[in-house]
Amino acid sequence: xxxxxxxxxxxxxxxxxxxxxxxxxxxxxxxxxxxxxxxxxxxxxxxxxxxxxxxxxxxxxxxxxxxxxxxxxxxxxxxxxxxxxxxxxxxxxxxxxxxxxxxxxxxxxxxxxxxxxxxxxxxxxxxxxxxxxxxxxxxxxxxxxxxxxxxxxxxxxxxxxxxxxxxxxxxxxxxxxxxxxxxxxxxxxxxxxxxxxxxxxxxxxxxxxxxxxxxxxxxxxxxxxxxxxxxxxxxxx
Ligand SMILES: C[S@@+](CC[C@H](N)C(=O)[O-])C[C@H]1O[C@@H](n2cnc3c(N)ncnc32)[C@H](O)[C@@H]1O
Numbered sequence: 221x222x223x224x225x226x227x228x229x230x231x232x233x234x235x236x237x238x239x240x241x242x243x244x245x246x247x248x249x250x251x252x253x254x255x256x257x258x259x260x261x262x263x264x265x266x267x268x269x270x271x272x273x274x275x276x277x278x279x280x281x282x283x284x285x286x287x288x289x290x291x292x293x294x295x296x297x298x299x300x301x302x303x304x305x306x307x308x309x310x311x312x313x314x315x316x317x318x319x320x321x322x323x324x325x326x327x328x329x330x331x332x333x334x335x336x337x338x339x340x341x342x343x344x345x346x347x348x349x350x351x352x353x354x355x356x357x358x359x360x361x362x363x364x365x366x367x368x369x370x371x372x373x374x375x376x377x378x379x380x381x382x383x384x385x386x387x388x389x390x391x392x393x394x395x396x397x398x399x400x401x402x403x404x405x406x407x408x409x410x411x412x413x414x415x416x417x418x419x420x421x422x423x424x425x426x427x428x429x430x431x432x433x434x435x436x437x438x439x440x441x442x443x444x445x446x447x448x449x450x451x452x453x454x455x456x457x
Pocket of ligand 1: 292310330
């Protein structure tokens with residue numbers, strides 16, 4: 221088992237990965253504020269829901285991938301106090317925020333090439349992270365590699381809700397959110413990217429099918445807040 225808290229230099233994936241690293245480096249200091257305001261504080265509820273599912277597993281080891289500024293890892297530290305929780309991301313400025321806020325075991329790493337042995341974790345969580353990755357199937361297969369057989373994968377991410385909310389949500393996503401975010405972070409482009417990434421990310425049955433094609437079974441989707449966010453769980457085969 222490698223030293224889980226030892227930082228390493230990740231090789232950014234060509235193309236999207238390097239751009240995503242730059243984008244999150246630019247907004248790291250303002251990320252939490254923007255998140256809480258733009259979601260109307262609902263992000264707290266989404267993470268708490270995810271943590272309750274994780275706690276029910278009584279895990280000994282948890283990996284939070286794409287931990288960013290560490291909000292989910294912090295909730296997990298509180299709800300699963302006896303578990304060893306590792307938080308990983310490939311963006312150092314986001315991890316600096318996570319460390320400042322009290323996330324304990326932090327590893328700088330690319331989710332497409334995790335520095336952990338096979339089957340090392342009982343539970344793996346990834347909140348608002350998978351969507352940003354270069355290749356979703358490759359990422360899911362790499363996540364599957366480090367979860368023990370029977371272990372739990374939990375993916376939390378945005379989705380486009382069904383009608384009648386869809387039209388209103390799309391208007392907010394493409395017209396209001398980038399403007400508000402630009403005021404908060406000075407980075408409108410980052411939030412134009414957010415809207416586009418949500419539109420192209422699979423959700424519901426398509427995401428369940430994608431997850432199941434990458435080493436998992438029993439994939440289930442729970443829509444939250446009318447379907448603007450979806451919580452997926454699946455078991456490692
Ligand atoms: C929207 S933030 C989510 C942060 C946190 N999980 C949350 O719930 O607030 C997305 C994070 O994914 C990370 N990320 C994207 N692609 C990654 C990759 N290939 N490897 C590791 N981290 C990645 C980014 O650096 C960023 O911190």
